[in-house]
Amino acid sequence: MKALVVGGAGFIGCHLCEALLKEMEVVCVDNFSGTARGPVSRLEGKAGFTLCQADASVQKELDRVFGAEAPDQVFHLAANSDIRRSASDPEIEYRNTYTTTFRVLSCMRRYHVKRLFFASTSAVYGDKRGVVLTEETAMLSPISYYGAAKLGSEALIHAFSYMDELEALIFRFPNVTGPGLTHGVIFDFIHKLQKDPGHLQILGDGRQTKPYLYVTDLISAITGQMKAVKPGVSLYNVGARGSTSVKRIADLVCEEMGLWGVEYSYTGGESGWKGDVPGFCYCVDKIRATGWQASLSSDEAVQRTVREYVRGQKQMGTGER
């Protein structure tokens, strides 16, 4: 078996490549636009691992990889990861999130590859506060260009799955956290507090509340479900118990960094930025019915991420400049 991981050098992609490599050959494709080459390079030289630099939004670059590598299954995680940035430039989502999906599917069609995993997102639902989000929730209305490009990608997968007989697994990710994190609120808070340990500026009113999932829990869900993927499209919300507010994240970061009496200031408003969904409540009954569940709650996922991040920086001798 050979897996192609598109966007495999990103935060989640690296963990996925590492896990898949225990069971099969892995080809990691990335354009290294959003990520340092660092994390995935620790896999270079390992038996069964191949790293290809290619832009998945460019058909001929992806054709080259499919032609040379002939994968049996594809894990498509390539997307814009800086959602705040695309709020001022929707072209980023058109190219990096939607077009990459179209190109991956077009290659699968041409090279007769039938199994696909796709990383979707809670952002496809839009702002549906007061509703428990299940896979059957109607009237999806994303409020970010990112969410729109992911929902458009899901629509493509439905059509290609029918027309080209794919077996496709779609997970709608919540916030994902853990070792190797490169952006997001936890990452930002640690870096802000390292610069100024007495004060922390919080975007919004701090009450934005979302579920966080520890990355290795997510990886076990992906690899487990892909073993049993069925014809057509299987779609799941994935998440852990509970959810964590931005204020609570600030408290956990301060606690893990050993900082007391930090003064918080708030930029105000219910969202961190325009297009950011302030909170959602995820139903994960469907995936739990398959036997999978997260080992860490949302709060525990946040706490462990901070602890490991800070410890990692201390070992590297960075972080306290």
Next chain:
Amino acid sequence: MKALVVGGAGFIGCHLCEALLKEMEVVCVDNFSGTARGPVSRLEGKAGFTLCQADASVQKELDRVFGAEAPDQVFHLAANSDIRRSASDPEIEYRNTYTTTFRVLSCMRRYHVKRLFFASTSAVYGDKRGVVLTEETAMLSPISYYGAAKLGSEALIHAFSYMDELEALIFRFPNVTGPGLTHGVIFDFIHKLQKDPGHLQILGDGRQTKPYLYVTDLISAITGQMKAVKPGVSLYNVGARGSTSVKRIADLVCEEMGLWGVEYSYTGGESGWKGDVPGFCYCVDKIRATGWQASLSSDEAVQRTVREYVRGQKQMGTGER
């Protein structure tokens, strides 16, 4: 007031330009890829009408039009119209259906145009036989590349509407018929019978059953609803009473053409081609609650289309070669 009609030279676009021209200036943009220049050229020279050749999937071409014309509202109907053809080349939908929507929205964002009409389709639902399709039907899963590109376009409109404060009206069209029709089952049957009046080949088993809407009924719905469009996205199914099977269309075409005893043959299978939804049942209560209703039933719409088409050909001296 100035309206920009993107894809305005197509079958529905022509009727829309003509109707809008009674009340405002109209700029028609088309690349004339799918249509003869003929039908819309009858509007050329009329006061308030401008015709621009531009490819709406190319940002700089559309920028030029927005910059020069400064429209107050946009009617976006540009899309691939030959759905059978894109079944063997999904790139057509990526470019002509999805990308045109992204480009139109990007221009609206940059040029601060706030009112949009978008032509969506029943194909966004996928194959949901046994379900009455309402705007709140969940788990949309298009089975054609066309339906996927339209659903992706709807997702874009939700996000741009939120981020850029648009007032957007989306109609999910059923099959639309009437004068100027350029393709589809009615068009095909007439042409087949003109070539061979003794025999008609029918794609599928003839039991595919869908609602047909007469084009001027659709235009009255569009122009009426756009006058009262609200902030955010308003989404409606549009349709007439009843639906019409392909076998019934064959009977109506033969009757209107004065042909009796035509032998039918069927290619078999429940769909005309892969990706064609064999039938659907549309709930149009939401739009009827606004006071609009179609003047013709589905059968009447088909019948009148055939009658006018055949009469038009006789007047033009074409059709009976």
